[in-house]
Amino acid sequence: MTEYGRGPGSEPWHPEDPLYGDGGWGGQQTHAGRQSPYGGRPQHYPEQPQQAQYDDWGTGEQPGYGQAQQHQQHQQHGQQYADPAQQHQQQYADPAQHQQYADPAQQHQQQYDGGGWATGTHQQVPYGADPADPYGQQTAAYGGEQPDFYGSPDAYPPPEPPSRRHTGPEPRQEDWDPGPDQGEHAFFAGGDDGDDGDEEGARGRGDRRSRGKGRKGRNGFACLVVALVLGGGVAGVGYFGYQFYQERFGAAPDYAGDGTGETVTVQIPKGAGGFEIGQRLKEAGVVKSVDAFVAAQSQHPEGKSIQAGAYLLKKQMSARSAVAMMLDPKSQNNVMVTPGQRNVSVYKAIDEKLGLSSGTTRKVAEEKYESLGLPSWANDNDDIKDPLEGFLYPGTYPAAEGMKPESVLKEMVAQAVVKYGEYDLEEKAEELDLESPLQVVTVASLVQAEGKTHDDFRKMAEVVYNRLKPTNTETNQLLQFDSTFNYLKNESNIHISESEINSNQDPYNTYTQKGLPPGPIGNPGEDALKATLDPTDDGWIYFVATDGVNKTEFAKTYAEFERLKDKFNESSGN
Known part of the structure; x- marks a missing residue:
């Protein structure tokens, strides 16, 4: 048998049994429940604290209508009734809540309609009242006075004696619905117990059943919302997890083949790496993804040698084909x-x-x-x-x-x-005794044109500066560079006759005009520019390309220059 009732086969009653003590069932029980609920006046014990015990089964209830059959059924199930003197500790203020059931099975099921357990787990904290009133500490378990559902003065439960009635009207709370902590368990509230009790029991449960169904509807809707939220969260996590996996571990999106017949020009800036190149190719519709291009470039042995410039490529190419085409000089529109x-x-x-x-x-x-x-x-x-x-x-x-x-x-x-x-050429020009930044560029263009290797750029710059000095008595401030004469002639000839040179008075002819030419004679590179700004200081004033191609030798005196000139004539067959 369950913990909330003692039926046939339960142990005999014992005064120290905790289930029948003062706290569990609201008072001492008679052994057989033979006390009449109206057999005498209730006894009052003012010295004892009044505690309102709330129990769905209401062990202090009075059998309604004096029905002997119902009384007998309770006796058969071992139901013990409290002494009327202590009955007030369990009495409910709401008459509509004290329903007796003809069938004990109904009584067993009705426990769930109240929502609480018979062991008194859900107890209501008592309110303070007049200690002289034995019923003063009883509060309305479900909101105060309830209407008479039967419309008759003889209706169950019988009216209270005048001494037990409240002196003032109780506040009426029509729609208060106790939660799980107030005596109604949310899971059992309003459930269909499936019994076929008397009409009064059915009507007594009607209000609770209707409220329970409303709560069920709300609980069902809440469950649906939670399920949708959890389902959406799982779907979102799955989607983003898939995207994360694809980005980190999956193959990058890529086109297949060598592209369509439509061509496009893509400009790659200087210093661009694989990621930036891939971005520009993707924006132009050449490759499908940046990651695919970066992967293809890293896998190609010469992928890192792609230079800046313009490339004529096809749209929708595989990343591998795009890398190969960019390495082909034919595709470079630069x-x-x-x-x-x-x-x-x-x-x-x-x-x-x-x-x-x-x-x-x-x-x-x-x-x-x-x-x-x-x-x-x-x-x-x-x-x-x-x-x-x-x-x-x-x-x-x-x-x-x-x-x-x-x-x-x-x-x-x-x-x-x-x-x-x-390089702040204005400041450098002053340091090198030059008139303007343009002359610095001009010197760099001469160094670039006359120097044959990177090793002799600084020496060549020193030759220029030494010949420009007013103290130069070797060449009298004449540079005598073949490169300047070739520039004005738009040629690249190292064999120039003295008569031709000396007869030309063009400002760019440094054989007949002192100092630097009016402007640069070419576009110097960074090495020549650095050498121009940092020349040697060894006294070089002459130079000769002794092999006529790459080898340039330097001299400090005119005698050394003559030896170098003879060496050049021997190598060239003159």
């Missing part, structure tokens, strides 16, 4: 300016890359040089043949059909301005 290269050859290369007629870019340079971004100290001499000479900085620049010549030239000039700005 113009490369090499150290020492003159502007005239650069203009020609731009015309070819842009598909323009010969001379177009050179004409643009002559007419629009002022709008191409030259520094303020450029073009400071009226005898300068090309204002852009020395400002098309060596490097690789995009040049594809559809582009304008001035856009290509602007990028080259902009790079020169950046590089020259890094």
Whole structure:
């Protein structure tokens, strides 16, 4: 048998049994329950504290209507009734809550309708009242006075004696629904107990059943919301987990094949790494993802050698095909300016890359040089043949059909301005006894043109500075560089007759004109520029390319120079 009732087969009653003590069932029980609930006046013990014990089974209830059959059924199940003198400790204020059931099975099931356990687990804290009133500490378990559901003065439970009635009206709380902590367990509230008791029991349970169903509806809706939230959370975690796995461990999205027939030009800036190159290719529709390109570039043995410039590529190429095509010179729509290269050859290369007629870019340079971004100290001499000479900085620049010549030239000039700005040429010009930053660039162009290897750039710079000195009695401030004469002739000839040289009075002819030429004779590279700013100090004043190609030897006196000249004549067959 369960813990909330004693039926046939239970142990005999014992006064010290905790289930029948003062705390569990609200008072001492008679042995057989033969006390009549109305057999006498209730006894009052003012010295004992009044405690309202609330129990769904109501062990202090009075059998309604004096029904002997119901009384007998309780006796058969061993139900013990309290002494009327102590009955007030368990009496409910709400008459509608004290329903007796003809069938003990109904009584067993009705315990769940109340929502609490018979052991008194859910007890209500008593309110203070007049100690003279034996019922003063009883509070309405379910909200105060309840209406008479039967409309008759004889209805169950019988009216209380005048001495047991409250002196004032109780506050009425119509819709108060006790929660699990107030005597109604949320799980059992309003459940369908499936019994077929009397009409009064069914009507007595009607209000609780309707409230229980409302709570069930709310609980069901809450469960549905929680399920949807949890389901959405699981789906979200799964999606993002899949994305994380794909990004970290899955293969990167990639196209297949060598691409479509549609071509596109992609410009790669100088210093761009694999990630930036991949971004530009993806934006142009060449590759499907940056990660695919980076992976393909790292797997190719020469993938890291992709240079800056413009590339003619196909759309929707596999990353592997894109890397291979960028390494193919045929796909590179670039113009490369090499150290020492003159502007005239650069203009020609731009015309070819842009598909323009010969001379177009050179004409643009002559007419629009002022709008191409030259520094303020450029073009400071009226005898300068090309204002852009020395400002098309060596490097690789995009040049594809559809582009304008001035856009290509602007990028080259902009790079020169950046590089020259890094060395503060105005301050360096003063330190080197030069008149302007433009002369520094001019010296660098001479060093670049006359030097054959990187090792002799600093020596060549010293030769220039020593010959420019007013104290130079060896050459009388004449540079006597073949490179300057070849520049004005637009040639590259190392065999120049003295008669031809001496008869030409062009400002760029350093055999007949003292000092530096009006402007640069080419576009110097970074090595020549650094050597110009940091020359040797060994007394070099002469030099001869003894092999006529790469080997340059230096001398400090004219006698040494003559020996080097003879050496050159022997090597060249003169």
